[in-house]
Amino acid sequence: MVKKIVYKESITAVYFILPTLLLILIVIVFPICKAIYESLHKSTLILLKPKFVGFGNYILILKSAIFWQIFVHSIIWTVTVVIFQFLIGIGSALLLNKDFPGRDIIRGIIILPWIIPGVVAGLIWILLYDPQLGMINRILYDMGFIHKYITWLSNRKLALLAVIIVAIWKGFPFSSLMYIAALQGIDSELIDAATIDGAGKWRQFINIIIPTISPVIRITLLLTFIWTFNYFEIIYIMTNGGPGNSTHIFPTYIYNVSFRQFRFGLASSYAIITFLILLIFSLFYMKELERREILD
């Protein structure tokens, strides 16, 4: 009987999911297969017929110094951005959780960086960082923190920090939103009971709030990790990986290899490697989803 229902529903389900499946096959599965194929070939603009090289591209990449340099940048970039988005996200969610006059407006305002195009964000910050015209130098100078104007984006030591700050600013509102929504789901009686028992704010935060919203925290951390790792616009527009590759992360470097140097084969291998790095994290994510039976 149960089997019969499953079979009958399978037929109905086919009609419901067929369009989605077809689309996914065309716009995701096919391109990925083609990318894997390309990654095994050497193809450039002048080389009209791609030449099969096996894992040649991969070996070339793993042996190159630039790969490891970009790997390190990507990790620094991703981890720093994710940690600060988490801290600011949860801090702002706690601040904006309790009702006070103007709260809804403030909630609406703090979302602004997240909804503007990344290019616009990058451009605004290019102006802010501008050595001569930018407000950042002027304010730091007037307050006495620096003694001469700094060229933020063309300084090898500072450029990565500069773009990281922009990425934190651009993306933290998403974390805020997730944590605001999660905090709304906490039973207020729990907090009241803890207050009556004399638990301070900090104890309440550690012992009640964090454990209750930890599923949301985990998923938000993972989503922001993946998005940041794959984030392209800000670095492309602000430094395009420079000065001297000091701010290249995987997406910007791959884009350059493919659409500046037109080495599609090599770029595809880079892209597959990037995916494999993320896959390690996604496996952990899948386990988490299964453990919590979200897929049922």
Next chain:
Amino acid sequence: MLSFKKTVSFMNILKYFLIVLLLVFVLFPFIYMVSTSLKSEPDQFRSPPVFFPHRIFFDNYKQALEPKFVRYFLNSFIITLSTTFLVIFVSIFSSYAFSRLKFIGRKFVLKFIILTQLFPLVVIIIPMYMVFAKIHLIDTYISLIIAYLSFTVPVGVWILRGFFKGIPYSLEEAAMVDGCTRLQAFLKVVLPLARPGISATSVYIFIVTWQEFMFALTFLSDQKMRTLPVGILDFIRQYGINWGGLMAASTLITIPVFIIFLILQKQFIAGLTQGSIKG
């Protein structure tokens, strides 16, 4: 008692101080964007810079509303709205199936759909570009809409599925007992109830598509076809950046998404967690 009150007011002061700090962090770049958009040329290039213009100057907005920028706006709207509509249309059916029907391979397909979210889009852009170039789809709306489906359909399915799970099963069962088919029950009973979820999902897809830059930069070489995020780069010229015009255009790009977000904020916040967290 007195000391208790003192700590309370201290906590309050600290709280408001932190809120102000947060607002400054968020708003400072925006205020500078708007203020630069209102600066005349001498004010734009003053060094050290001035925060506010000496005289409010609207000419930058005239530049940002030139016919070619109006065209970019139009392109962005057409592409964003078509993508959003298509994604919703396709994913309401499949997300419903994923939330309700027990079928063979359901978990596998669902898992796969989530996995696709983890692919770097650069993996997809290279092969797509090669194919589109071959079949002459470069410089068309369709090329971008197809490309955008690759990262919006999975999210659409995932968020909507959360909403459908929140709608009691008994309602459509009753409808089916009364003689409705599965499809009729879905269209007449479930879909109207899912309207908040559908608008929350649409907002998310609208925001993500409106921002998109990498595909637009790669697939559109004809100036007339450009979308806004690529089009505003016109203000970056060989001899320097026209900051006034650039910031005026940036201000104009921000307004539509902000308005849409403000209107649907509550549903959107509810939708985010419902879609991604609840089983």
